[in-house]
Amino acid sequence: MTRSPSEAAKKLKGFSMLEARELSKSFNGVVALDGLNVEVQEGEILCFLGANGAGKTTAINLFLGFLEPTRGEALVKGKSVRSDPVSAREHVAYIPERVALYPDLSGYENLRFFAELAGKRLGESELLECLDTAGLPRDANHKLASTYSKGMQQKVGIACALAKSAEILLLDEPLAGLDPKAANEFCSLLREMRHQGVAGLMATHDLFRAREVASRIGILRDGQLVDVIAAADVTAAQLETLYLEHMHEGREDAA
């Protein structure tokens, strides 16, 4: 089941919505991401699993153009993020651990603002439909976002992605802190979006949800992609075992 990183990279070849070529990032000499080669194609969600500091968030930030790579290149739909981060972001919806909303605006107003930022002039019914699809309770649409739970904020984040008609999702631990019901609803939405052709890269600690949502699962350790597994090929228990093995190897290497 375990493959070498080069095999893993090969397996992912052919995807083109997101592409990392020898993508590396160091902070003050400390390597956060080391030579990542990966491609994600339409209708695929790649989940990165890894301990804190493994390089998951760094990879997402490099695809967003929030960080500049030390070496290599991140591409969104074939365009270099480094050379034109603004247009690269136009294809992407970013959902972080906590979707940031303007607390003095309602969920609806937040959605309208972000949709307009994405250049989408949607009518009220279309915006409300996005919120509906995202699963936000209707009576919450016009309540101030300051009153929202984390789950509700994440749903507005999904609604924003729907309104943007984003082709690519970059999800940075979006399930952290969600209660099981909210996490389940969130994952259902992601699966649905995936089936509609949306590509995604998700960083998470949650092995079980990762398996549920992803097409493929990549394991990052110390900035390196050490394995890539097709989610359908493993059970949750096998994935856990695999993951722990990799983490254990990492500790042995360090020793």
Add this chain to the structure above:
Amino acid sequence: MKARVIAAKEALVARRGKRLWALSFGVIAVMVASMAIGLNRTATFETERAAAAESDKAVWLDQGVRNPHKAAHFSRYVFKPIPTLASFDPGAIDFGGIAVWMEAHIQNPSRFRRAESTGDLSRFVGLSPAWVLQVIMPLIVILLLFGSYAGEREDGTLRQVMSYGVSPGSVFKGKLRGASSALLKLLLPVFALIAIAVFVFDRGYPQEDLPVRLAGIVGIYGIYLFAFAMLTIGVSALSPSRRSAAVSLLAIWCLVTVLLPRFANDAAVAATPQPDSYQTWKDLEEIKAEYWGVIPAFGIPLTDIRKREMARFLEKFQVANVEDAPVPWSAWELQASEEYSDPLYDAYYAGLNDLYGRQEDTRFWLTALSPTISVMALSSGLSGSDRLHHYDFVKSAEEHRRVVIRQLNEDLLYNSGADPMVYESPTSFWGEVADYHAGPPPLTNFTGNYLPYLLVMVLWASGAFLFARWAAFRAANMETAV
């Protein structure tokens, strides 16, 4: 397009947040209070001035038959017209004196300084609409905008916005539009209030160029507060949190609007000390004594100057003795002494004015550190309450004194016969003596003096804009942002 969307969101958040309303209400309340105080002060000034001028004239007209030279010592006051816009910015009016006593032989300094007759508490607060705009409004701007970038960074919304493919320039433009719109919402009612107060309720001496002056005031305060808005956005963009932005900005506000203007005044006086009132009095007495010798002049031997003047007198009338001249020498000499000392007084007061000008030069250099110093100078200038307008009054009052004294001396010269000291003018003569009618000078007299301050304001606003833009681009770069 994206900038417009961001600007609209900023406006909605500002309205929803209620902070703008609360601050607007607070500003209007303080402005109404300060304007009421200003209007009352000007009205009181003008009422007192009119009453004093009327009483002074009545006393002058009712003095009965009197020797014109005694009348020249009894003399009259010239009262400074307090301009309409002094209600908005009293400037140096409290410190410059509001009346000049016209007297023979001497150009008296202006007197009745309001600052001398007010209580100790008045030293702590000078509440005027101008002060509110100079000191309080920058604080309001800071309270309104300190979270502009810092708050969004703290909440994560800036990152969220940037992830939508918005360029740093669009975010900055959106913030700029939002800030300008908020600033306009704050300032429009304030300026409308000032205009209504000045045009409808003010009882000050009318200024013919009032609309131009008012437009200038709106312009300079617009530039000044725009500079503060940009400074606030810039500091907010460089700060990691709302709290650190607020602390930094409050420190800057305190330094720029409160401490530096006071330091500038102290530095100016330390660099160019001014004579105290006792020294001024001594200097003026010395000028007076230059022609007449030791005071009193009576019975004192002729000074060289008097001897030269007598020689000129004898030559003019082609006589050997003063007694043979067709006009009395003593009356001639009174006017001659005036004409001798006029340029001396002109030089003395010009020197005093230059000294104050050098103090202002010192203050001017400190405008590089504080735009408040510039706006203070421009505001009092546009209001007609600064040193330059006061000096114009001093010169105008002196011109009038010379006309009046010449009129009195000529009455003595041509109507007194052989013994001027016993001659008495008839009562009807006092009505022939000219009244003082000059109003506040036009702004165009001083345009050149204000241009450097205006330039500094524009430089401050431009510099603050560039700083804000640089900081905003830095904030939008997630790698370099704090």
